[in-house]
Amino acid sequence: GDSVTQMEGPVTLSEEAFLTINCTYTATGYPSLFWYVQYPGEGLQLLLKATKADDKGSNKGFEATYRKETTSFHLEKGSVQVSDSAVYFCALSDTSYGKLTFGQGTILTVHP
């Protein structure tokens, strides 16, 4: 079945540091890929998405590129802020009912 594997956390960075959170997937067909973010005490919200190979999703300074050859969708940001502290989930959507399969989540903490 479909699966998503994220780098293990937690990740702790200083403000303005470069961020990479690795995500790889296993799926049949051609899934859509997503990054969701969960701020403390809240539900998940969509951060960015890519629907086909080589697409780049971007939002709030975050970027991720859909790499079919390496089955990856790594999340990057050039300069993190304290307000980026949250849990980040990589996810894929199957091509039938669009059910989301999530990775285990990566906790990011950014210190001033």
Add this chain to the structure above:
Amino acid sequence: NAGVTQTPKFQVLKTGQSMTLQCAQDMNHEYMSWYRQDPGMGLRLIHYSVGAGITDQGEVPNGYNVSRSTTEDFPLRLLSAAPSQTSVYFCASRSWGQNTGELFFGEGSRLTVL
């Protein structure tokens, strides 16, 4: 603009008790789903529905029942709670036919089973 509303936000149960987690959305979304979130496990799909009267099982359905009598509501029932069901539960919805569309989440319901 309510979006997806879950109640209650917190609940403590004893083993064997039953309860219902409520979920309502006001966006006229056809697709609704329930996930549970456990440390190190990410979110796992419990049940989902693609419209009123239609439900199906997800990855971890055992111990949970659902029904979908209206487009707006998708309650999750625990008939006999067990400590293994201690978790944070999220309801989520989206428009049907938009498989690449955004899934909208509620704020979660934290359940503790003693």
